Amino acid sequence: MFATSLTSGTSGRGGPASPSVADIVAALDTAYPRELAESWDAVGLVCGDPADRVERVLVCVDPVAATVDEALEIGAQLIVAHHPLMLRGVHGVPADTSKGSLVHRMIREGVALFCAHTNADSANPGVSDALAAVIGLDVRRPLVPHADGADTGLGRIGELSEPESFATFVDRVGAALPATTPGVHGAGDPERPIRTVAVSGGAGDGFLDTATAAGVDAYVTADLRHHPAGEHLEQPGTVPALVGLTHWASEWPWCGQAAEVIGGTGNVEVHVSTRCTDPWNVRANGSTK
Structure with missing residues (x-):
């Protein structure tokens, strides 16, 4: 509790x-x-x-x-x-x-x-807007819009007011959400600057490629599985750092x-x-x- x-x-x-x-x-x-x-x-x-x-x-x-x-x-x-x-x-x-x-x-x-x-996931505002808000993101658009130009859809892409290190960002996410026993964990260079962020409330590892294509610095979601997360991080080039949450907390x-x-x-x-x-x-x- x-x-x-x-x-x-x-x-x-x-x-x-x-x-x-x-x-x-x-x-x-x-x-x-x-x-x-x-x-x-x-x-x-x-x-x-x-x-x-x-x-x-x-x-x-x-x-x-x-x-x-x-x-x-x-x-x-x-x-x-x-x-x-x-x-x-x-x-x-x-x-x-x-x-x-x-x-x-x-x-x-x-x-x-x-x-x-x-x-509620796809509505504007919806689940991912609420997650973005507590983290302190200024939402720009859906991660997966329902249609071209739509303001509804799954996930959200937003920005921090100022860049901060990935380690600081992971701490930010942890402080913004209710505590759980598994907690909040990150995968990425602790010193990497983070400014643009994708979020998806609930299980979101199906959108790893979408977050990568969006060019964000970090992706925050729940229920990240070992193989999809590991394969994402092993891709050549720059890919979003990952912040993993429990489904309930997200x-x-x-x-x-x-x-x-x-x-x-x-x-x-x-x-x-x-x-x-x-x-x-x-x-x-x-x-x-």
Whole structure:
């Protein structure tokens, strides 16, 4: 767990009526249009009554037992998550399965679940904009635009206000994101000057060649695998230095962005999850998160 949290909007007690689930879904669909989602994705309302009123919302990366616990502890009527609960097709949600048990629990407790995944990745602003912002980048364009000249797409390319060494830049990224047990790691010359940077929230080693073609000094993403990263660094010529993050940490800044969208719907409290749902929690020296 880490200390950072955010509350947006106003109290659900008194004053104007709280927004409905449908009101909040409409605001999120405007900010993160569903047509931007990849064809294989599963986004939108997973469970819950669109007509129900919402006084309190929890925004998180992962819809898992820990965040459902957190939602119930704060009395939330809606969870807004980045990752889908059921990405692949299912034929049932029996309560004796891990995901089915969450669905049954949320329905029993009157908690709706909404997921914005690759549509939030590609929206402007979206997941990678939030990552770029906390690092201190001035965003210029998408790394992988949806179409020529589009301001939507996956990843972002930005610039630091002043160049700094790669070692300093890795420290900058580490300080900007919530702590995880694996931490933040870099691959490159520690003294190399860094000014232009590509970022991609979530697993981004599929864009290594794209970042190289963009001519950036460094590329920040999650879930970098050994062979793609090693082959990238062995290429002739100058290639971007790499900064590796955990998947959860790379996407957590989006929660604050989504909270602002939800807070704009009216009389509702919005809380950003303070629970690290990164699966890696033990290091070889015995330390735990």
